[in-house]
Amino acid sequence: MRALKSFALLRESTPGMVGAGLVLFWVIVAILAPLIAPFDPLATLQPMAKPGTVYAQGGTFWLGTDHLGRDILSRIMYGSQTVLFYAPLATLCAYTLGIMMGLAAGYHLGWWDIVLSRISDIILSFPVLVLYIIIIATIGSSGINIIIAITFASAPGIMRIVRGLVLDLRNRDYVAAAQTRGESSMFIMLVEILPNARGPLIVDACLRLGYVIITIGVLGFLGLGLPPPDPDWGGMINETRKMAMIFPHMTVFPVLAISSLILGFNLLADGLREVSLRD
Amino acid sequence: MMILISKRIGFLVLTMLVVSVLLFLLLEYSPGSVATKVLGPYSSEESRELWLERHGYFEPLWWRYGAWLGNFMSGEFGDSVRFKVPVSEILWPRLWNTAILGFWTFAIMIPLSLILGVLAGMREGSKLDRIISVSSIITTSIPEFASTVLLSAIFVFGLKWLPGTSSMSSGFEVKQMILPVMVLIIYDFGYVARMTRASMAEVMTSHYIRSAVLKGLPYRQVILKHALRNALIAPFTVIMLQINWLLSGVIVVEFFFAYKGFGALLLEASLNQDLYVIEACAMVAVFVAVASQTIADIGYTYLNPRIRFS
Numbered sequence: 001m002r003a004l005k006s007f008a009l010l011r012e013s014t015p016g017m018v019g020a021g022l023v024l025f026w027v028i029v030a031i032l033a034p035l036i037a038p039f040d041p042l043a044t045l046q047p048m049a050k051p052g053t054v055y056a057q058g059g060t061f062w063l064g065t066d067h068l069g070r071d072i073l074s075r076i077m078y079g080s081q082t083v084l085f086y087a088p089l090a091t092l093c094a095y096t097l098g099i100m101m102g103l104a105a106g107y108h109l110g111w112w113d114i115v116l117s118r119i120s121d122i123i124l125s126f127p128v129l130v131l132y133i134i135i136i137a138t139i140g141s142s143g144i145n146i147i148i149a150i151t152f153a154s155a156p157g158i159m160r161i162v163r164g165l166v167l168d169l170r171n172r173d174y175v176a177a178a179q180t181r182g183e184s185s186m187f188i189m190l191v192e193i194l195p196n197a198r199g200p201l202i203v204d205a206c207l208r209l210g211y212v213i214i215t216i217g218v219l220g221f222l223g224l225g226l227p228p229p230d231p232d233w234g235g236m237i238n239e240t241r242k243m244a245m246i247f248p249h250m251t252v253f254p255v256l257a258i259s260s261l262i263l264g265f266n267l268l269a270d271g272l273r274e275v276s277l278r279d
Numbered sequence: 280m281m282i283l284i285s286k287r288i289g290f291l292v293l294t295m296l297v298v299s300v301l302l303f304l305l306l307e308y309s310p311g312s313v314a315t316k317v318l319g320p321y322s323s324e325e326s327r328e329l330w331l332e333r334h335g336y337f338e339p340l341w342w343r344y345g346a347w348l349g350n351f352m353s354g355e356f357g358d359s360v361r362f363k364v365p366v367s368e369i370l371w372p373r374l375w376n377t378a379i380l381g382f383w384t385f386a387i388m389i390p391l392s393l394i395l396g397v398l399a400g401m402r403e404g405s406k407l408d409r410i411i412s413v414s415s416i417i418t419t420s421i422p423e424f425a426s427t428v429l430l431s432a433i434f435v436f437g438l439k440w441l442p443g444t445s446s447m448s449s450g451f452e453v454k455q456m457i458l459p460v461m462v463l464i465i466y467d468f469g470y471v472a473r474m475t476r477a478s479m480a481e482v483m484t485s486h487y488i489r490s491a492v493l494k495g496l497p498y499r500q501v502i503l504k505h506a507l508r509n510a511l512i513a514p515f516t517v518i519m520l521q522i523n524w525l526l527s528g529v530i531v532v533e534f535f536f537a538y539k540g541f542g543a544l545l546l547e548a549s550l551n552q553d554l555y556v557i558e559a560c561a562m563v564a565v566f567v568a569v570a571s572q573t574i575a576d577i578g579y580t581y582l583n584p585r586i587r588f589s
Contacts, residue, residue, distance in 0.1 A: 263421075
């Protein structure tokens, strides 16, 4: 209930509301993309049209077209589907693994803790992008592999947070009560401890979603992202950046799209933290 | 203190060993694919066999790892498949270029973010604090690859003040450094500034600051003599950890501006499956990251009297 209350209290934080608005905007765009996109995002229509050009066969390229003649507005709209599908999915996978590791390390302590903490320390000592590049270069770039790489690289960070929270919660009375009742440690971890740790985890999840969106964008930008032709914001920027001198619209609009979504998650996280600290 | 230092250095060595095993297994586990990568996909079966024989790839795995590690420690990283020269010949100049980039980034970012953080944290909730906090959230939200594009749209294509590539092909040029350094600073300073702000704000609520104010010391003296000393301990660690972030950032920036640095080398090597270059770059990157973390930990204990004397 406290999590719900935080969302209700969010109204008191202006940055938080702006963030929620930005995120909501892109979620709606992603859901409605097939209805509101003016053109097929993959169709070659009229190469290198400037923003506002009227298409001979009806319709207007509000944001222009790219070097292959695809409508940029439609590609950005469909691109939001791609990013809002992969980013939450990858974050969810990372959280599932990270929470399991953190619960096991924080609740059982002893060997579990030593082994899991050491593994995390080592993974976390990699510069993130170096880790991603090595993983993707080895296993190849595809949607699933990007999710695997993100899960592998982010789970240790989540594990650390969860472990810290569990260390605090494991000595509470209700945990002792459950232990006396003879509940299994699985039950205690998932039903007694985890729900009480969710506050800080929700804030972290918003921040982490922002990072994951950056990661997916960076991988696309470096040519290691989702294979074309599916519209992917990072890939759109990479494909057109060499023409940015003559046709800045091709790169600038996808950049604005991705930056606004990341900003949305960061502001949302900031607002949630501010509100949760208040009570 | 000595125990702590030796513990941290022990962890550094252990991490490097584990990372080396992981990298070795990941990249060299199957000799067949190593030969294909080195000799190319159109090499004949016999030539691959010969190559593997000559380079000792038919020995057992642990033996190969030992030999690899031994060579690695003595600076023998193998030959680059793509450039056909020893890896160390390419790696060190590239690393030096990245060090120059990193030096200028830090030289500007650290004073900037500390000053902004202290100004914001001095009076929590003031208008200045709001402005600094919000703008540092916004700048950290714009990923490096986005700000490279936006900044070059403004300074290269719009105003035509700065060059769009920084390949330094005709000698070192300060003009070519401006944009890469700017992008890295914009992305990084916000985080350090926010950490400094949090630390400063916490110190400002402490009892000894209140008593300093109450006994009538001038505000400037309270800040400079009493607050700053304690407030700047935590940002020290954060700044050292920024080196880890910077290693990621340089990959994007060097790729975009065609700067001949270490990050671009790692990326090119990965895209071309240039095995020995990937291994050497990854080891160097992890070493720099872990070493800076070790220095951060040791330095923090040294700076913080509460830990130093306990």
